[in-house]
Structure formats: structure tokens, C-alpha cells
Amino acid sequence: xxxxxxxxxxxxxxxxxxxxxxxxxxxxxxxxxxxxxxxxxxxxxxxxxxxxxxxxxxxxxxxxxxxxxxxxxxxxxxxxxxxxxxxxxxxxxxxxxxxxxxxxxxxxxxxxxxxxxxxxxxxxxxxxxxxxxxxxxxxxxxxxxxxxxxxxxxxxxxxxxxxxxxxxxxxxxxxxxxxxxxxxxxxxxxxxxxxxxxxxxxxxxxxxxxxxxxxxxxxxxxxxxxxxxxxxxxxxxxxxxxxxxxxxxxxxxxxxxxxxxxxxxxxxxxxxxxxxxxxxxxxxxxxxxxxxxxxxxxxxxxxxxxxxxxxxxxxxxxxxxxxxxxxxxxxxxxxxxxxxxxxxxxxxxxxxxxxxxxxxxxxxxxxxxxxxxxxxxxxxxxxxxxxxxxxxxxxxxxxxxxxxxxxxxxxxxxxxxxxxxxxxxxxxxxxxxxx
Amino acid sequence: xxxxxxxxxxxxxxxxxxxxxxxxxxxxxxxxxxxxxxxxxxxxxxxxxxxxxxxxxxxxxxxxxxxxxxxxxxxxxxxxxxxxxxxxxxxxxxxxxxxxxxxxxxxxxxxxxxxxxxxxxxxxxxxxxxxxxxxxxxxxxxxxxxxxxxxxxxxxxxxxxxxxxxxxxxxxxxxxxxxxxxxxxxxxxxxxxxxxxxxxxxxxxxxxxxxxxxxxxxxxxxxxxxxxxxxxxxxxxxxxxxxxxxxxxxxxxxxxx
Numbered sequence: 001x002x003x004x005x006x007x008x009x010x011x012x013x014x015x016x017x018x019x020x021x022x023x024x025x026x027x028x029x030x031x032x033x034x035x036x037x038x039x040x041x042x043x044x045x046x047x048x049x050x051x052x053x054x055x056x057x058x059x060x061x062x063x064x065x066x067x068x069x070x071x072x073x074x075x076x077x078x079x080x081x082x083x084x085x086x087x088x089x090x091x092x093x094x095x096x097x098x099x100x101x102x103x104x105x106x107x108x109x110x111x112x113x114x115x116x117x118x119x120x121x122x123x124x125x126x127x128x129x130x131x132x133x134x135x136x137x138x139x140x141x142x143x144x145x146x147x148x149x150x151x152x153x154x155x156x157x158x159x160x161x162x163x164x165x166x167x168x169x170x171x172x173x174x175x176x177x178x179x180x181x182x183x184x185x186x187x188x189x190x191x192x193x194x195x196x197x198x199x200x201x202x203x204x205x206x207x208x209x210x211x212x213x214x215x216x217x218x219x220x221x222x223x224x225x226x227x228x229x230x231x232x233x234x235x236x237x238x239x240x241x242x243x244x245x246x247x248x249x250x251x252x253x254x255x256x257x258x259x260x261x262x263x264x265x266x267x268x269x270x271x272x273x274x275x276x277x278x279x280x281x282x283x284x285x286x287x288x289x290x291x292x293x294x295x296x297x298x299x300x301x302x303x304x305x306x307x308x309x310x311x312x313x314x315x316x317x318x319x320x321x322x323x324x325x326x327x328x329x330x331x332x333x334x335x336x337x338x339x340x341x342x343x344x345x346x347x348x349x350x351x352x353x354x355x356x357x358x359x360x361x362x363x364x365x366x367x368x369x370x371x372x373x374x375x376x377x378x379x380x381x382x383x384x385x386x387x388x389x390x391x392x393x394x395x396x397x398x399x400x401x402x403x404x405x406x407x408x409x410x411x412x413x414x415x416x417x418x419x420x421x422x423x424x425x426x427x428x429x430x431x432x433x434x435x
Numbered sequence: 436x437x438x439x440x441x442x443x444x445x446x447x448x449x450x451x452x453x454x455x456x457x458x459x460x461x462x463x464x465x466x467x468x469x470x471x472x473x474x475x476x477x478x479x480x481x482x483x484x485x486x487x488x489x490x491x492x493x494x495x496x497x498x499x500x501x502x503x504x505x506x507x508x509x510x511x512x513x514x515x516x517x518x519x520x521x522x523x524x525x526x527x528x529x530x531x532x533x534x535x536x537x538x539x540x541x542x543x544x545x546x547x548x549x550x551x552x553x554x555x556x557x558x559x560x561x562x563x564x565x566x567x568x569x570x571x572x573x574x575x576x577x578x579x580x581x582x583x584x585x586x587x588x589x590x591x592x593x594x595x596x597x598x599x600x601x602x603x604x605x606x607x608x609x610x611x612x613x614x615x616x617x618x619x620x621x622x623x624x625x626x627x628x629x630x631x632x633x634x635x636x637x638x639x640x641x642x643x644x645x646x647x648x649x650x651x652x653x654x655x656x657x658x659x660x661x662x663x664x665x666x667x668x669x670x671x672x673x674x675x676x677x678x679x680x681x682x683x684x685x686x687x688x689x690x691x692x
Contacts, residue, residue, distance in 0.1 A: 013579060023446060027635075034563070044448075045447070045448040045498045045499045045502060045544070045553065046498075046541070046544065046551055047498070047528070047529040048529065048531075048532055048537075048540040048541070048543070048544055049528075049544075050543060050544050051535070051539070051541075051543040051544055052529075052532065052535065052538035052540070054543070056671065057671065060671070063641065064528060066527045066673070067452075067527070067573065068450060068451050068453020069450050069452070069678065070449075070450040070451045070454075070455045070456075070574060071449065071451060072452065073450075073452070073635045096594055104489070107673075114458060114486050118458060118479065124628060128480050128481045128482040129473075129479055129482060130479070131465070131468050131473070131480070132482075134465060134501035137438075141465075142465075142634075145461040145462075145464065145465075146461070148459075148461055149461035149462070152459055152461070153600075155456055158637065160633070160636045161632055163452045163455060163456060164452060164573060164574055164643070165461070166636060166638060166641075167636045169638075173631075173636075174636040174637050174638040175636040175637045175638075191609050232587040243584030248497070274451075287630070292642075327483075358483075404583065420451075
């Protein structure tokens, strides 16, 4: 951080934003007491996934795109499978869908517990990391690690590995786990579900800045359940689209400061995906126990305070544990573990809800399955403009704060959205300029 | 209290998955940070202690001119430098650019290629600086991190296998998917360390730990041909997450139609 200038003119630069996934920085410039510029810069080196997928086989995207992000590989695998299956006109059986949802619950549990306890909570206690927080509140950090571990165990049992699972393929899985393997997860998941209720109570006590943003929410939505692995893409202003249709109405802009493309909807303002969007659009499909816990934590039907996203994330953590218990209890092994996905010439798109927001992939295939073009829209590139807009609001409301306080609040405002810069580069270091 | 060794974690071009492995050590994490002082680890903490560092763990490959300079500074500030994962050790999946024209890649992904500064190749850390120890895998096996740190604290060499996945697979009691099912499997030429995860789910190994210490990739490729794998299929098998590792690179070029 390099703050400079008097309070009417200042520059805050945070180079190397901590506790986010990947590398980025934030620059804020204030001139004559007026906010002039907020820029989120992503200097994560480009890795060119959309380019080297071209020429690969249609069975390869789940393994290859997983490597975009170590935090949410399942989201990449699931969106890739959905897109390729769409292109090939294949619908997977219901039992494959249920096992995919169970695996995805593991990723939500692991990623949400990581973000709540290790990346986000330290900010609310003025700590630099979870280790410092563990000095103040060891019980909380240990609880977070226990919940996170159960998420990882679930991913290991269903996916074969927590980071970059090996058991996922287009059409289904390489092997459906045995009933015993899944049953052994039920008790740990029930314990994690109990501890996630404690998590909701814990985060509800945090001191939240009083800021509300006028978000346009976009999330996957499903009539029967809280959408994770399947659904239509809905928005708070009336969009109701298939992933293929959504890909057609969204545009990605390339700006000089960022190796991540900025997504927006043609002719519309920026939008937000992630926990706040899912909760606002889909909370009617949450089980009653999750809605009760949300109400007890003071959440209304819509939460527009980005700092309170940690409460929504905790509610989703509870939901993911509860859903995983249900799916595990109802699980029956099945054969074959995958259905064939013969290639055909065509185009397909798939969207699923990564822990940090909607993730869309679109592929064009030739008749033998060779990939002719690939498009990947990670959640963070869709959220980038909304994050900048949040920061503008935070700075305007906090011009009387010291540079150190304002910088801390800006960093927190970025972390609110659990950005994954590794994903988006295809992002964090903060700079505030008041000169 | 005695001085704890300082540990720094650095990221270059990567997915963050290997450093996430450290945060995934749920049972060991608080003991680990008791045994070493985390001096720099951006994904975990905003606290930064100035170098020099006793041990640096480096994730990611070198793909930009800035990163090529930064790794020199990391080397300079580090006592021992350990690379973690396939990107840092063998260039990673992003080394697929090494077989293509990176200019074309840039225009495929970005509307303004002139905003993007990138090197023609994605290279392992050892192409730029001396590396003291390498951990393989896409991702690493997180318990290998515990072994490396424990060994360094005890002043001994880490015990990390250099033999192939086949040995690990036999120890795990898996059925051989190549022999029994005729499934294409890179296990015979791939370094152990994952726990033979793929054969355990009836899948052939896809080589994410890179080449074992001794390999005969040509012999395996012949067997894959007999089993009906196409030339393009063989080339693709060797050309994924460790495509810049010498043995895998060579074999993938042999079958690059």
C-alpha cells in the first residue's frame, strides 16, 4: 500500500491484494475531494485456455478446464460436461445429475468454509490472517477447518481427489462410489451441518459497513431446487435464458488494465453473480431450515449489502451440507457410471454455479469431436465491473477515513465477492490516489 | 522461543491449486504455522516479512518478462527454493503454447493483443534459476509438502518417490486397467505420488505427476498403438499438464501428425 497526498487529494495503491485467489491490484484516485477513478487491475499472466482447447478432443475439457482454478475445479468440470453434452445432444440420467450435485456440494462446502474462515473473517477482526484470528478465537478457526475438511472428504470420495478431481467425465463418472463409501460421509456431513449453523450465528455478529448497492443479479435458477449444477439463467430484470441464449446476449470487453475480460449484457449495465444473486433470485427454493436460519441472522428476502455476503455464504454453506446429507442418504450406486457421448458437429453451452458465481462455457465441435472454438466466462470476469462499482461507493462514503482505514475497507470490498483472479485472467493489489 | 525458519510461498502462472493444498492441510495447518514462520503467502495472509527467507515454495511457470525478472529476485532472497507442482516443475498446461504460435493465441483470446505482454513459451522455474528440490503433480500431493518441510526442519533429504505409478498402483491393490481392460494408461512412465488415483476409479493414468525417474515412453506408445489408440490420441495423452517435461515432450512430438 502506498497512500499519498492530503485528504482532498489522495492516491491509494494496493499492490498484491492478499487473501484472494490469484494476482491483482486496485487503484483509487481522489482529486479535490471527488472520486475520480477506481480500477481493478488483473495482472495474472494470461494462460490462453480458449486458444489451446482448439484442436483438442471433446472428451478433454473437464480435465483441462479444471486447471483454470484450483479452488473451484468442479465448477469448471461441471460446466464443461454440460456444454459438451449440450453440443452432442446428450442428456445424462437423473442419477448422474444427483451424483454431480453431491460432488458440487463438496466444492461449495470446501470453498465457502475457506473463504468465510480463512480469507474473509480475519478482516472483520482486524487480523492479517486466520492464524492471527486463531490467536483471538481458536474455536472459530478450528470449526472452519473441520467444516472445510468434510467438504474435501466428500470431493475425494466422489471425485477421487479434492483438487482437480479425476473421476469426472463427459456423460457421467468413471466409477460410481459404493453405497458404503457414501454412507460413511453422512455422520461427518451432519456434524458439518450443525457447525455451519454455528457459522451463520458467528458471522451475523460481525460489524458491517452500512452500504447497499443497486445490483442487477444474474444466477442459474431451477424450479425444484436451489440451482447449482443445472437450470436456466435468470436475472432480477427479467432475463430467462438457456446458457446458449445467455452466451449470445453477453459481450466481453478487453481493457488495457486487465488480462481478464469484462463481461456485460448487450445494451445493459453490469451485473453480479454469486451468493447475493443466488439468494435474491432463488431463496424460495431453499429448504425451510435454511430460510429460518437466514431470517434469524437478520437477512431479508434480498441482501444488497456486499459486506453481508459472508452471511449469505454461511447460509449457503449450511444448505450445501444439508443437501449433501439428503443426497448421500438417498444414494444408490449405478451402472454404467457414464452414458456414451458420441461427438457430432454443433455448438453447445453449459452453465453451473461455482461457489463465487455463475460459470459458463460454450464449445463448437466438428463431426469427429475436435474442438473448433471455446469460450469460457468465469464468475470473476462477470463480477469485475460490479466490484469496481462497490469500491466507488465505499470510497465516496469513506472519504473522511484515514488512508489506512480506507485501504482496508477497499480490500474488504474486493474480498466480499470472493474473486478468483486465477480464473478471471483470463486480479489483487490496492492503490488509492488522492492527489 | 527459538527462531523459527521463515517460509515464503510465491505464485507465478498457475491455478493456485498447489498452494491451496497447504490450506487443505486442515489437521496440520496450525501446527505447520507453529513450526515455521510464514513470511510471505499472499493467498493466506496480508502480513509480509522482508526476506531473506529460509525456504521458498514456488508455484507456477514463467510466462511473462516481468515474471522472468521476479523469479531471479525470489531466488536471490531464498535459502532453499522448492518448486511445487507441474507448472513450476514442467511448465504446466499453459506450456501447450510451446507447440503453437503465441501471437495467434493472444488474438484468439483477446480483442486487443497489443495490451498483452507474454513470452513465446511457458517454462519451468529451473529454466531460469537453480532449484533445490522439485515436487511434481497437477496438483501436488499436499502430504509431500509436510514431508518436505519436516525433512528440511530435521536437516535431512525429503523422501519423495521417483518410481512409477505402477508400483503405487500394485501397493494400492488396484486391478491393472491397461492389462485387464486395455485402457490407455500412462502409469508405467508416470512418477508415483498421487496414490494411483485414476486406476482406482477404473481410469487410465493421465500423467499429471510427469515422467518417473526412468521411463520407456516409446515402448508404452507401441502398446497403446496395439490397443488401438490413434497417433493423435497418443500425442494428446503425452501433451497435457507436463507437456514441457523432456520425456513427455519428445514422445508427443513422435506422434504429432
